[in-house]
Amino acid sequence: MEGLLFWFCGSLLLLGGVMMVVQRSAVVSALWLVFAFLSAAGIFAVLGGTFLAVMQVLVYAGAIMVLFLFVIMMLQGPVMDGERRLMHPALWPLIAAPPAAVLIMLAGFLRGDRMVGFAGAPAPGFGSVVQVATLLLGRYLLAFELISIILLVALIGALAVGRGERKLPWK
Amino acid sequence: MDILTALLQGLPGFGGMSDQGLFITGAAVMATLMFTVMALCAIVFTWMERKVAGFIQSRYGPMRTGRWHGWAQAVADMLKILGKEDIIPAEADKGLFVFAPLVVLLGSLLAWVAVPWAPGFVAADLDLGLFFIFAASSMVVIGILMAGWASNNKWALYGAARGAAQMVSYEIPLALATIPVIMHVGSLNTQDIVIAQQGGIWHWFILRDPFLFVAFWMYFIASIAETNRGPFDMPETESELVAGYHTEYTGMRFAFFFLAEYANLFLVSLIAVFVFLGGWWSPIPGLDFAPALTFVIKGILMVFLNMWVRWTLPRVRVDQLMYLCWKVMIPVTLLCIVGSGILMITSGAVG
Numbered sequence A: 001m002e003g004l005l006f007w008f009c010g011s012l013l014l015l016g017g018v019m020m021v022v023q024r025s026a027v028v029s030a031l032w033l034v035f036a037f038l039s040a041a042g043i044f045a046v047l048g049g050t051f052l053a054v055m056q057v058l059v060y061a062g063a064i065m066v067l068f069l070f071v072i073m074m075l076q077g078p079v080m081d082g083e084r085r086l087m088h089p090a091l092w093p094l095i096a097a098p099p100a101a102v103l104i105m106l107a108g109f110l111r112g113d114r115m116v117g118f119a120g121a122p123a124p125g126f127g128s129v130v131q132v133a134t135l136l137l138g139r140y141l142l143a144f145e146l147i148s149i150i151l152l153v154a155l156i157g158a159l160a161v162g163r164g165e166r167k168l169p170w171k
Numbered sequence B: 001m002d003i004l005t006a007l008l009q010g011l012p013g014f015g016g017m018s019d020q021g022l023f024i025t026g027a028a029v030m031a032t033l034m035f036t037v038m039a040l041c042a043i044v045f046t047w048m049e050r051k052v053a054g055f056i057q058s059r060y061g062p063m064r065t066g067r068w069h070g071w072a073q074a075v076a077d078m079l080k081i082l083g084k085e086d087i088i089p090a091e092a093d094k095g096l097f098v099f100a101p102l103v104v105l106l107g108s109l110l111a112w113v114a115v116p117w118a119p120g121f122v123a124a125d126l127d128l129g130l131f132f133i134f135a136a137s138s139m140v141v142i143g144i145l146m147a148g149w150a151s152n153n154k155w156a157l158y159g160a161a162r163g164a165a166q167m168v169s170y171e172i173p174l175a176l177a178t179i180p181v182i183m184h185v186g187s188l189n190t191q192d193i194v195i196a197q198q199g200g201i202w203h204w205f206i207l208r209d210p211f212l213f214v215a216f217w218m219y220f221i222a223s224i225a226e227t228n229r230g231p232f233d234m235p236e237t238e239s240e241l242v243a244g245y246h247t248e249y250t251g252m253r254f255a256f257f258f259l260a261e262y263a264n265l266f267l268v269s270l271i272a273v274f275v276f277l278g279g280w281w282s283p284i285p286g287l288d289f290a291p292a293l294t295f296v297i298k299g300i301l302m303v304f305l306n307m308w309v310r311w312t313l314p315r316v317r318v319d320q321l322m323y324l325c326w327k328v329m330i331p332v333t334l335l336c337i338v339g340s341g342i343l344m345i346t347s348g349a350v351g
Helices: A002-022 A026-046 A050-086 A089-110 A129-139 A141-163 B002-010 B019-056 B073-082 B094-114 B129-137 B139-150 B154-185 B190-195 B210-226 B251-276 B291-312 B318-346
Strands: none
Touching: A002 A026, A026 A050, A026 B094, A026 B139, A050 B129, A050 B139, A050 B154, A129 A141, B019 B073, B019 B094, B019 B251, B019 B291, B073 B251, B094 B129, B094 B139, B094 B251, B129 B139, B129 B154, B129 B190, B129 B251, B139 B154, B139 B251, B154 B190, B154 B210, B154 B251, B154 B318, B190 B251, B210 B251, B210 B291, B210 B318, B251 B291
């Protein structure tokens, strides 16, 4: 049952990824990315990481992608036209080469007995809220708090860039 | 679901079923039940809203359809909506336009899965129950953005942008307001949250400590904004945006939005009930003979409170809405978390 669900969610994830890349409209492509995120959440849930799955839906699909959609909807026209001009057909092989190389290397690495697919669900309790919380607020407390400072700096930086230096509230 | 599986096992013809078969049958029965309750609440609450609005504005509301206080008005409206022509605008993005109402409905239906109706009676007894509900209902925002964008209409797009901004913002105080309760219970499981409130009205979380009392009202305000209802119905302001993100929708597709709106209204009321107002426990200890009924009655009272607010207060402006969320409600809810935590430590509830 779990194995079947794993492959099902995996193929949906692949479908979402491919559809996202081949879409012409940026909004539709972003929505396919949401679809891919949801399938990834499905994989996490099958693997026993329910907390991670719910987080994936809440943060990525529910919040970050909403901001993505916002920005895409506001900028649609100019950005897309610029991108079309940039993407000369002659450049396509050049752009496709690095990801293709990575893919071939990955395939080589996973060849043989490393390619196990679904290896069964982990022990119960793995990835539970208690475990994640104990790690985040215990062992990795410093890193966790530093990340919030980095985010704050990024926020203030965005404010400075967006409003122009002279119009900042503290000037 | 445990109770349901046990019940199914007792029925003739289900006894010899495998565990997996029982699980799937139970899930199907539960899904049908949830959807029926959801559709019913849309019908009941539209009628109730008109009667409440009428009462508050000193008039009768619907009186004629179905003789007794116009009870059949909502049913008649539903039938009318089903019979309407289904229009897709020529310039709309067809795929997204068709798909958007389904995403909105899916988001609110999925969240119903973790609602604890009675002891042991919950569609999915998840360890992350409350968290799951918030995650599932955050999918509604994506559906609203899809609808606004696909309609290819500037009013619809404005409505969707407002709706998304409002819902993403108010999700934060909504979730933060429930954190003091989670700290008290030590679990996100919806059943555990209700069980922790056993023993009469003074054990309900709203009356446990002053910070929880404040947190309840913060939750209530945020839940009104989260369901896009007055005085925070910015995405639908008739005087500015025609009808917001569902301007271009007709017939069945409009009915989906409608259904989702009232399902969401009932959902946030039920969350308020099981998180702060004692869930299925009756106010007086020892009177718990009908847990599910107590739960639903409390939920309907919360819906009434919601309607009361909607028909009493004037609509706010967009900037006021954002000011309230980011500069008032989030700091206050954070304060509630800290205050409730300090009270827990000083009273010796935690080490």
